Amino acid sequence: MSFRHLWAVTRKEIQHIFRDRATFILVLITPTVVLLLMTYTLAVNIEHVPLAVLDYDQSPTSRAFIQRITAGEDLDLYSQVDSIAEIEDMLIQGQVKAAVIISPGFSRDLLSLQGIDLQVIIDGTEPESGGFAVEHIGWRAEAFANEILADQFQIQGIPLESLQPIDLRVQAWFNPGLKPIIDLVPGLISIVLGFPALTVALTLAREHEHSTMEQLLVSPIKRTDLLLGKIVPYILVGLLNVMLIPIFAILWFRVPFQGNFLVFIALSAIFLFAELSMGMVIGVFMKSQSAALAMSFLVVMFPGFFLTGIFFPITAMPEIARLESLFLPGTHYAIITRGVFLTGIGLETLWPNAVMLLIIGTAFILISALFFKKRLA
Amino acid sequence: MTESAFINITELTREFKNKTALEQITLSIQEGELFGLVGPDGAGKTTLLRILAGLLQITAGQVVAAGYDLNKEPEEIKPHIGYMAQEFSLYEKLSVVENLMFFADLYNVDVKEQEDRIQKLLSFAGLTEFKNRRAAHLSGGMQKKLALATTLLHEPPLLLLDEPTTGVDPISRREFWNILTDLHLNGTTIIVSTPYMDEADRCSRVGLMYQGELVICDSPVNIRNLLDGDLVKITTSDWQEAHTVLAPLAGVKEIQTYGEALHILVDSGKTRLPQLTRALKEHNLAVDEARTASPRMEEAFISLIRKMDQVN
Numbered sequence: 002m003s004f005r006h007l008w009a010v011t012r013k014e015i016q017h018i019f020r021d022r023a024t025f026i027l028v029l030i031t032p033t034v035v036l037l038l039m040t041y042t043l044a045v046n047i048e049h050v051p052l053a054v055l056d057y058d059q060s061p062t063s064r065a066f067i068q069r070i071t072a073g074e075d076l077d078l079y080s081q082v083d084s085i086a087e088i089e090d091m092l093i094q095g096q097v098k099a100a101v102i103i104s105p106g107f108s109r110d111l112l113s114l115q116g117i118d119l120q121v122i123i124d125g126t127e128p129e130s131g132g133f134a135v136e137h138i139g140w141r142a143e144a145f146a147n148e149i150l151a152d153q154f155q156i157q158g159i160p161l162e163s164l165q166p167i168d169l170r171v172q173a174w175f176n177p178g179l180k181p182i183i184d185l186v187p188g189l190i191s192i193v194l195g196f197p198a199l200t201v202a203l204t205l206a207r208e209h210e211h212s213t214m215e216q217l218l219v220s221p222i223k224r225t226d227l228l229l230g231k232i233v234p235y236i237l238v239g240l241l242n243v244m245l246i247p248i249f250a251i252l253w254f255r256v257p258f259q260g261n262f263l264v265f266i267a268l269s270a271i272f273l274f275a276e277l278s279m280g281m282v283i284g285v286f287m288k289s290q291s292a293a294l295a296m297s298f299l300v301v302m303f304p305g306f307f308l309t310g311i312f313f314p315i316t317a318m319p320e321i322a323r324l325e326s327l328f329l330p331g332t333h334y335a336i337i338t339r340g341v342f343l344t345g346i347g348l349e350t351l352w353p354n355a356v357m358l359l360i361i362g363t364a365f366i367l368i369s370a371l372f373f374k375k376r377l378a
Numbered sequence: 379m380t381e382s383a384f385i386n387i388t389e390l391t392r393e394f395k396n397k398t399a400l401e402q403i404t405l406s407i408q409e410g411e412l413f414g415l416v417g418p419d420g421a422g423k424t425t426l427l428r429i430l431a432g433l434l435q436i437t438a439g440q441v442v443a444a445g446y447d448l449n450k451e452p453e454e455i456k457p458h459i460g461y462m463a464q465e466f467s468l469y470e471k472l473s474v475v476e477n478l479m480f481f482a483d484l485y486n487v488d489v490k491e492q493e494d495r496i497q498k499l500l501s502f503a504g505l506t507e508f509k510n511r512r513a514a515h516l517s518g519g520m521q522k523k524l525a526l527a528t529t530l531l532h533e534p535p536l537l538l539l540d541e542p543t544t545g546v547d548p549i550s551r552r553e554f555w556n557i558l559t560d561l562h563l564n565g566t567t568i569i570v571s572t573p574y575m576d577e578a579d580r581c582s583r584v585g586l587m588y589q590g591e592l593v594i595c596d597s598p599v600n601i602r603n604l605l606d607g608d609l610v611k612i613t614t615s616d617w618q619e620a621h622t623v624l625a626p627l628a629g630v631k632e633i634q635t636y637g638e639a640l641h642i643l644v645d646s647g648k649t650r651l652p653q654l655t656r657a658l659k660e661h662n663l664a665v666d667e668a669r670t671a672s673p674r675m676e677e678a679f680i681s682l683i684r685k686m687d688q689v690n
């Protein structure tokens with residue numbers, strides 16, 4: 002292993018990334034743009050979700066609340082019902098996608114600052130609109146509570162600044178596969194980071210096409226140094242994405258970030274190593290950029306969509322697909338991003354995924370080195 | 379074949395899927411030679427140079443270069459050669475200096491000496507004022523000189539240059555050959571391939587390749603002397619007609635066409651030149667130019683290749 006050789010290749014590749022417009026766009030712009038596009042495509046499709054409301058409280062406050070949550074374009078009041086049985090009927094017949102149950106103590110609990118206990122039932126067969134409903138009911142409830150309480154505080158002469166965040170307990174029933182936008186965005190990150198991997202797959206082919214490969218192969222560089230030297234720069238620019246994307250996710254889509262940012266960056270670096278090594282395996286076998294591109298879509302992008310559990314739960318997959326998903330870096334990274342973003346778990350829970358990513362990455366690098374010959378034809 | 383030769387190639391054969399690119403080549407090259415590999419496209423020049431560079435596997439035979447057996451140690455020879463590929467193979471997005479630095483790193487050029495050596499090569503190749511220009515924006519001749527400079531960074535004892543002057547203007551070609559001659563005089567062993575026969579004259583020894591075979595291998599003088607007889611150059615109003623008229627005449631051994639001109643190999647220039655021009659005039663062909671000339675390598679090579687084609 003020669004660090005001089007490794008660095009020479011890395012430096013050259015970074016210069017290429019920043020000087021070649023197509024490469025620059027592919028590795029530094031595309032991931033964020035695709036993330037935005039995909040999130041929007043999935044988000045704008047959901048509007049006017051029909052709701053059933055079961056109001057046990059029957060108070061002016063609860064009626065005002067119902068009015069409030071159904072005031073926008075996002076949620077529509079389909080029907081006010083009197084029993085849970087009715088809700089079930091409507092859910093089964095698809096008349097409503099979600100139902101809100103207001104408990105008898107709603108108004109009392111709210112005004113006594115105990116927090117409101119809302120139950121939300123959603124249609125498990127349509128987790129997208131269900132999750133959307135849960136999220137939006139949550140926002141509305143919070144705004145509503147804040148307003149009511151602000152009035153209350155003013156009457157009692159308590160300064161507004163001392164207002165504490167309201168503890169909202171939104172429960173969702175029979176929805177193990179719940180996927181609101183905030184859950185989707187962290188998962189999508191692992192898909193869009195496939196673009197740097199795709200670029201890695203192209204870099205060897207590019208050298209073949211420009212016959213710079215010949216000059217590389219005739220030099221005394223070791224093949225592992227060459228392959229790693231080509232992966233490292235893409236890990237670095239991949240990490241730029243990893244920093245850019247959460248900013249969008251947090252500021253734009255208001256996805257919470259509960260975990261430790263440094264842990265997230267470190268785990269992302271390991272993921273990128275695994276994902277890019279996978280791209281490198283493709284690069285070793287494909288001699289033209291177009292072939293490498295097609296293969297990357299087949300091997301990196303599509304499985305990233307279908308097999309990593311981002312859209313379709315892994316538990317529902319056939320045995321073989323489940324096994325394959327274990328060897329896809331995206332599967333582990335989806336667990337990592339969701340954990341770090343949404344629940345704030347750290348290395349103590351995620352280390353097996355980190356270890357698995359290291360194993361996958363090393364295995365792919367070894368396979369690449371094994372099949373990469375320092376010879377022509 | 380001498381034991382002490384710098385490069386010993388013995389019955390080297392290289393096959394591609396359905397093509398024999400090199401067939402039973404046996405050749406030895408001494409240290410310090412400026413050896414020219416000449417031959418038309420597809421002759422096998424690139425394949426031979428790639429094998430010497432450790433880039434291609436040997437199908438059969440043996441190649442020992444600079445003390446390395448290339449069947450067993452293709453990687454080991456790599457630090458000791460400078461190889462210039464036929465196609466431009468440097469990084470277009472990098473500047474002249476960046477390309478040089480990249481290869482200085484790959485060839486482990488001493489860090490303290492690196493700066494100095496790059497400066498020297500830049501002025502040697504006449505690229506100093508273009509050192510910050512992207513390689514993509516250099517002229518063809520400058521690109522070739524840059525490629526040569528990168529192969530010289532680690533001062534290799536063996537240079538393998540694959541058509542370094544193809545697609546280069548005549549002035550740059552001359553400059554390039556002056557550089558090669560300098561290197562040759564400094565003792566570097568150089569093998570250079572070229573499709574231009576006139577360049578072969580500047581080599582100490584020349585190997586003519588044709589269809590994967592080494593047709594002949596000798597000094598330029600000896601190769602030229604293979605043609606016994608004289609050369610007559612004639613330009614007429616209609617070369618095709620002239621060709622038909624002259625071919626059957628006595629003393630005419632061979633006619634080669636060079637554009638509008640005919641190069642005619644005859645047993646004796648002095649006696650045949652007047653006979654030839656007379657024959658042309660009898661057929662009402664205007665003779666623009668008719669003179670004797672000393673045969674060049676080019677005529678010798680073409681004559682050899684023709685004989686080979688007739689045998690096959």
Ligand SMILES: Nc1ncnc2c1ncn2[C@@H]1O[C@H](COP(=O)(O)OP(=O)(O)O)[C@@H](O)[C@H]1O
Nearest residue numbers: 378394397399418419420421422423424425426
């Ligand atoms: N990688 C390859 N695969 C198949 N055939 C090849 C390959 N490289 C060269 N050849 C064939 O071998 C012959 C010699 O080619 P080459 O060595 O490139 O000749 P030259 O350099 O003299 O033009 C040609 O017929 C060419 O088509």
Ligand SMILES: [Mg+2]
Nearest residue numbers: 423424425464
């Ligand atoms: Mg060639």
